[in-house]
Amino acid sequence: MSIRDDIAALEASIGESIVGQREVIRQLMIGLLANGNLLLEGMPGLAKTRAIKAMSRHLEADFSRIQFTPDLLPSDVTGSEIYHQSESESVFRFNPGPLFANLVLADEINRAPAKVQSALLEAMEERQVTVAGTTHPMPDLFMVLATQNPIEQEGTYPLPEAQLDRFLMHILITYPSVEDEVEVIRLVRREEAAAQHRDEPKPEPLKVSQQSIFDARREIAELHVAEPVERYIADLINATRYPQQLSEDLARWLELGASPRASLALDRCGRTHAWLSGRDYVDPEDIQAVAHDVLRHRLGLSFEAQGEGISADKVIEELLSQIAVP
Known part of the structure; x- marks a missing residue:
């Protein structure tokens, strides 16, 4: 099997456990191949944790779950x-904590105080942890997948901008359609029935090696990005910092623009999206496809925008409509 076949098989295997969330699965694949950390947000019961566990089950990787709590x-x-x-x-002697794994699920990360949240910062950015003056490197394949609940804000600690910026993408998970929800019921019913036959042999799940991930990342790094596409990325990010140059609405809505990490994230995610689409070059449509997930947690909206009910996604749509496409 080729590298593309391995990655396609991994994506398909995850899809067998998750119904109606094809876009979310593709976003998880982009985060994995782009070597970034992801923040997943959605209402309770929308398979955030299930999707992450499904990814770990089909990868030759160590999985660790940290349930964040105030204590x-x-x-x-x-x-x-x-x-x-x-x-x-x-x-x-240093006893490694649960952070030392390939895939780390930081469940309900906003339920822990800032001091605990900051313990992730060095690992997420520098891929290392320093304890008692000694630096301990993280595994070569390392990814933090954090979840947070948009409701039940009592007893939570909102993530500060400095930590949000370290997430490659902010993925929103929405309710499934009626047809998908029916399929969810059937899927869980089949799983419950299979669990009653513990003595029967079960087929081994597909396991994609870490080397396949590293090989795919190597190919993605070599993708061609034309100068006009690079300029398009820079123009998008620059527009978040000087919105008054585009429109009065954007000037009223935006208070804080994106950092250079956003440009780098658009480049990495755009190249990954192009590779998953089977191309060896990046198209402006690749940048547009990942712009919402890359930017929605990096924009600071004004009080006026929040009062008008303007979301970050609405601002991003306006930015994409205002910037000329090469």
Whole structure:
């Protein structure tokens, strides 16, 4: 099988466990291949955790889940130095925490205080953790997939802009259609029936190797990006910083523009989208396809925009309509 076949098989296998969320599965694949961290947001019960677990089940990778709660400590996430004593020696040894895995599910990340949230920052950005003055590298394949609930804000700690900027994409998960919900009922019913036959042999799930992910990333890194497309990315990001140059509405709605991380994220996600589409070059449509997920958590909306009920997605739509496409 080719690298593309391996990745296509992984995406199809995840889709067998998740009904009606094809776009979300594609976004997860983009995040994995673009080597970024993802923030998934949606109402309870919309398969956020299930989608992440399905990805880990079909990858040759270690999976770890951290349930964020208000009483969690940073050492509960990163690990800590433990004193070991024996007849021959007495030493402090580092015991890795659940953060040291290939795929880390940070469940309901906004339920932990800022001190615990910040424990993820170094790992997400630098791919390492420093404890007691010693730096411990993360695995070569490392990805934080955080979930948050948009309701039940009592007892939560909103993610600060500095941490939000470290997420490659902010993925919104919506309700399934009626037809998809019927299929969800049937899928869970089949799973419950299969669970009653524990003694029967079950087929081994597809396992895609980490090397296939690294090989795909190598091909994505070599994709051609023409100078006009690069300029298009820069123009989009620059427009978030100086919206008054485009329209009065954007000037009223936008208070804080995107950082250079947004440009880099658009480039990486655009190249990945093009590769998944079977092309060896990036088209402006690839940039437009990932713009909402890359930008919606990086824009600071004004009080006026919030009062008018203007969402970040609405602002992004206006930006895309105002910037000339090469």
